[in-house]
Amino acid sequence: MKKEDVVVLAIESSCDETAAAVVVNGREVLSNIIASQIDVHKIYGGVVPEIASRKHIEKINQVIEEALSGAGRTLEDMDAICVTYGPGLVGALLVGVGTAKALAYAAGKPLVGVHHIEGHICANYIANPELEPPFLCLVASGGHSHLVIVRDYGEYEILGRTRDDAAGEAFDKVARAIGLGYPGGPAIDRLSKEGDPDAIEFPRASIEGAPYDFSFSGVKSAVLNYINGCKMKQIDYRTADIAASFQKAVVDVLTDHTMLAARDYGIRTISIAGGVACNGALRESMSRACDDRGYRFYMPTPLLCTDNAAMIGAAGYYEYRKGVRHGLDLNAVPNLKLG
Ligand code: KG4
């Protein structure tokens, strides 16, 4: 540990994971504690905001204590407290923001509010020490699907976004339609391995005049129509084939749009981020497409793709280095924009 090292405590509570981490210089993770609420929300088939907020309140102090003790540090040792302040569920965000403000005030430490999507992107810095901007990042999660150029640390240019459902949302909705539980992404990923991805031709949507935007509501409706059609005609259908064919349609679009943007903008370093970046088929497809074109390809480990606080510590570090400091009037911003 050098004197100039910057150590931050990071807190994330934007959805259904209560998480805290200790990160050094934005790249080295000393601890990364995640208390997942999935088992509770599973019963309802999706995240129930009110329950999420209450569970965050129950867990947050314990998760922070574990993060500090796991790192062998105290609050006193921290150079800053970083916290996700949007986008996300307002009640859930407020638990993290309120706690971070209390800690920053009590310990007299700087407070740095972090954008959740910026966190997802910065997960790539942890897994790949040599990665530096500029690069192109595909962010695909339960709430967002963005194509972003990372111009510099903390400097983003959004090229495209989803017009309707996020990629992860489409996975979750299709999973529900074929009788798989919440969250649907991992379940579809698993079931797809037993199915034929070419069994059913589901649509791959492009938006005229906006080649880097996404739309996933069409493919979701096509899956629902396919199932209803089979039921009406009393034809048997294989859920594994539906899962694999749906997954391929989504992965094709995500890969194609990313490759198109890379070519058009002359960017040869590509990365992926967000919960959907755990998807085996997407990781393979992007890695192959980049290999074919001689692009460098980076992806976080699956644990760093889904919501966690280490990624907030990485993003928070670069914000801190830029001089970003928030006051104790920091509020949760559920629809916070990036860039
Ligand atoms: O990034 P994340 O943890 O939370 C948000 O910020 O939204 O992403 C969660 C989303 C869920 O929709 C989940 O179904 C999806 O990521 N997901 C996956 C996989 N693992 C998680 N989607 C496809 N394949 C996976 N293996």
Ligand code: ZN
């Ligand atoms: Zn997320």
